[in-house]
């Protein structure tokens with residue numbers, strides 16, 4: 001597809017020139033504001049299956065120039081939605097080492113240092129994510145806000161290999177681990193709304209679940225994530241740091257944010 005970035009002449013305000021959905025409705029991320037929340041007692045706790053991967057399995061850790069991503073087996077899935085949503089990959093959005101503020105979703109205007117997305121596709125209806133990603137019931141993404149605090153051992157299970165994917169299109173195999181440990185303790189408290197991919201092509205195909213509770217990573221872990229990877233290829237003379245890879249909050253367009261908990 002056409003090149004896009006998070007700043008400059010190919011930045012988010014220009015995406016809609018080549019990716020029309022980016023200028024459309026039902027876009028993500030959003031600012032989750034307490035005044036627009038609607039409690040929904042029918043929102044079931046998120047139930048996931050087979051997230052506890054065996055270390056004998058391997059996952060592909062990659063730098064795709066827009067994010068650091070970890071491939072996930074489709075044996076992992078969300079079982080609490082009307083149809084099965086199987087895992088495809090997880091990736092991150094973060095700020096920079098000088099400005100540790102880079103989450104995509106914000107809560108009452110508060111932006112967190114980083115955010116993790118676990119991307120799933122509707123495997124009951126579609127054979128793979130490519131066929132699912134432009135369908136209104138195609139994707140379900142779990143969003144986890146990330147705060148600076150305690151060291152996160154699960155996060156380190158792949159962070160310790162990040163020097164091997166410093167440059168765009170570099171990838172390597174890492175031992176799998178329990179992906180459940182990357183999620184917050186409470187999977188019953190979350191925000192829910194209909195939105196989109198937060199990168200081009202911005203298809204409005206995502207059922208968003210943003211957990212109420214952030215996870216923590218240590219300042220050093222954040223620094224490693226924010227200062228190790230580049231969006232440029234290894235052989236390019238000008239190295240472009242990969243940082244600030246977050247889209248700004250989008251218009252609500254009469255959407256309601258459902259919430260599974262009461263204050």
Ligand SMILES: NS(=O)(=O)c1c(F)c(F)c(S(=O)(=O)CCO)c(N[C@H]2CCCc3ccccc32)c1F
Pocket residue numbers: 064066067069088089091117119129130133141196197198199200201
């Ligand atoms: N924030 S977000 O909307 O969740 C989100 C990203 F921000 C993001 F950068 C990616 S990407 O890393 O693939 C780079 C550009 O698409 C994705 N990819 C998804 C959707 C697109 C197709 C595809 C194919 C296989 C696996 C994952 C995906 C993404 F869904």
Ligand SMILES: [Zn+2]
Pocket residue numbers: 091092093117198
């Ligand atoms: Zn994302």
